[in-house]
Amino acid sequence: LDRDWTAPPGTALLVSAGFTPRDMPLRHAWRLAAAVVLAMMDAAEAAAGLRDETLWVKWPNDLVADGPDGRLLKLAGVLGETRSDGDRIATAVIGIGVNVDWPAATFPAALAPFMTSLREISGGRPVDRDVLLDGWLARLEPRLEALTAGAFDGGGWSRRQRTTGRRVEVDLGDRVVSGLAVGVDPESGALLLDPESSDGAVAADGAGALLAIDSGEVVRCRVVDLPRPTPAGVRPRNG
Structure with missing residues (x-):
């Protein structure tokens, strides 16, 4: 997708990690x-002294925080590449960029309304990147061990989705679909979308109308409104 993550020296944690999973299905790369x-x-919550569940996911894999006006402010982004061996993952490289000790006064003007940093979320306190890196590695290891054993924290993943309950526009390259995000599928990781009619009204006619959008098809997912209740008749599938 020709995307990168840039930040002034000393302000961000930019890291890529390589993985050689044992017998992990390619469909579970997400x-x-x-x-x-x-x-x-x-x-990040621990390193910045934040309460639990201060940070959220904007599907498919952006880390965000709630802005004062209800907007989602981007804290971090993830990009990944995989190589397969048949229907299994041979190798994977996942890169993540996190805005850490970056004061808002030096945010790029064009991005400032849409971004944040751990320093800003924590009230202007400095945040140590080394502490964040060590904490991430310590927390990642047991999650990888669980994946190797065939277990995944689907409940935690669904619970941290900030896209759920919001109207979104999803760019699939050849078309754009919009509607109400009602959850994520715990098996495929797909976004479950209740599509809109041509006049902008959400269909709200039950689970049979939901679209399942795979993250591998997505060019961009944009949240276009503030949170609102899930329509009657549509039951979120959050795993």
Whole structure:
């Protein structure tokens, strides 16, 4: 997708990790990225002295915090590449960039309304990148061991989704679909979307109408409104 993560020296944690999973199905590659994100959220909250579940996921794998006006402010992003051996993962490289000790006064003007850092979320207190890295590695190891054993924290992944309950537009390259995000599928990681009619009304006619959007198809997912209740008749599937 030709994307990168840039930050002034000393302000961010930019790291890539290589994995050679044992017998992990290719269809579960998204779970590897999810484990990286969940471990980083927990480590970031600890390193910055934040309460639990201050940070969230904007599907498919951006780390965000709630802004004062209800907007989602981006804290971190993840990109991954995998190589397969048949229907199994041979190798995977996952990169993550986190805005750590970056004061808002030096945010790029074009991005400032949409981004944040651990320093800003914690009230301006400095945050040590080494502490964050050590904490992430310590929390990632047990999650990887669980994945190897065939277990995944689907409940935690679903619970931390800030996209759920919001109207979104998903760019699939050849088309854009919009609707109400009602959850994520615990098996495939797909976004479950209740699509809109041509006049912008959400269908709300039950689970049979839901679209399942795979993260591998997505160019961009944009949240376009503030949270709202899930329509009657649509039951979120959050695992």
